[in-house]
Amino acid sequence: MNSALFNAIYRLLTPLVRFLLRKEVSFDAFSQLARKVYVDISEERLLESEGKATTSRIAIVTGLTRKDVAKLRTLSVDSSAMTxxxxxxxxxxxxxxxxxxxxxxxxxxxxxxxxxxxxxxxxxxxxxxxxxxxxxxxxxxxxxxxxxxxxxxxxxxLKRSFIPHDDESEGISILGNETHNLIDTIDHNLNSDSKDDLRFQRNVAYDNLPEEALPEFKAFVEENGQRLIDQFNRKLAAEDRDVTGDTKGTGRMKAGVGIYYFEEPVGEETAKDNNGKES
Structure with missing residues (x-):
């Protein structure tokens, strides 16, 4: 594993593991689920490339034992994207x-x-x-x-969006769904062979801000972000069959845009790695 990939995975896992520990999810439980995902994705890719996915082939691809693969292939996981x-x-x-x-x-x-x-x-x-x-x-x-x-x-x-603050299980469902969408977009862009096929992905951040500047910026994001989300909402709603009832076309696709605000203290190592910029 090269250094850039290692660092990216470490950064990706840091907030996830913080969340898992707060929810008292043990490493063994997380490891079992990670193995399950490796098996499922390997099976999916083998079916696409070879037309079949045997336990032996999945074991070779993942590095797991055939016994573990056979067991994990029968493990059921609730994968509903939204409640x-x-x-x-x-x-x-x-x-x-x-x-x-x-x-x-x-x-x-x-x-x-x-x-x-x-x-x-x-x-x-x-x-x-x-x-x-x-x-x-x-x-x-x-x-x-x-x-x-x-x-x-x-x-x-009163509000133009629904956020179920009172139900932790639904908040966790949103966490999985929206994080999935972001990582899937980044993965798509990293593996795309055509510039025309790239998905919109932008980020702006600065790392030497005083704490006093954050409340005003946060309010600015909420106001303008909501306005932009409303525009996207109107555009998608005009095409969605559940809303219009009669939109023509083939297939069934999901598409959307996510906007989020973030902040965190900057440590010495983070300051070395990040200069304020748009990406």
């Missing part, structure tokens, strides 16, 4: 923001009566969340302070 609750809540909010039935003349989300004549919150949930009872969705969004009830009893949208 239904998060996905449904997000679709309801997106529909509220972009469906003309639920927006006013200024294209802003209407205040909705909980139930009754269309448009109402019940019909919004029915359109974008399938068979989930609207009262359960309302309770969910009230609990996360995504919506509020006005003095007249109407439902008002």
């Amino acid at each position: 239904p609750r998060y996905n449904r809540s997000t679709k309801v909010i997106s529909g509220w923001l972009h469906d003309s039935d639920f927006c006013d003349s200024r294209k802003q989300p209407r205040m909705l009566t909980p139930e009754g004549e269309h448009p109402c919150f019940e019909s919004l949930v029915s359109r974008y969340s399938g068979d989930m009872p609207y009262r359960a969705m309302l309770k969910e969004l009230l609990g996360t302070e995504t919506v509020e009830l006005s003095p007249t009893g109407k439902v008002r949208l």
Whole structure:
């Protein structure tokens, strides 16, 4: 393993292991899961390149024993990318923001009566969340302070995104999904043979900032980042079959953009390796 790759993996694992230790996940448990991923990805690649993936071939590729490979191939792991609750809540909010039935003349989300004549919150949930009872969705969004009830009893949208702060398991699901997307994009760009096939990947950071500068910048990111996310949301929602109901085309693809803010103290070694710049 060359030095650059070793350092990259070390940096990648540092926050992950910090998180795992906080959750009391032992190295043995992590090691078992890592072996499982090695087996699954090796099997996937062998099927693509050779048309078959035997236990022996996977053992050769991964360096694991045939006994371990055979056992790991039968190990089941829940690989759902998003929990239904998060996905449904997000679709309801997106529909509220972009469906003309639920927006006013200024294209802003209407205040909705909980139930009754269309448009109402019940019909919004029915359109974008399938068979989930609207009262359960309302309770969910009230609990996360995504919506509020006005003095007249109407439902008002407060936030343009859904973040399940109260449910740790869903937050962990988001961690896995969004980190997967970022690493997958970087891997794609590193292995792409064509500049035209590169995915957008940008980062700006400076490493000699005073602590007092961070609150203002963080607020700046939240305001402008949300505005940009709203633009991306409108563009994707206009093409998504779950929203439009009749978008033509072939296949089923997932695409999106992630924006995140980060900060950390700078140690001596980090300062040597990083100069403030855009990448």
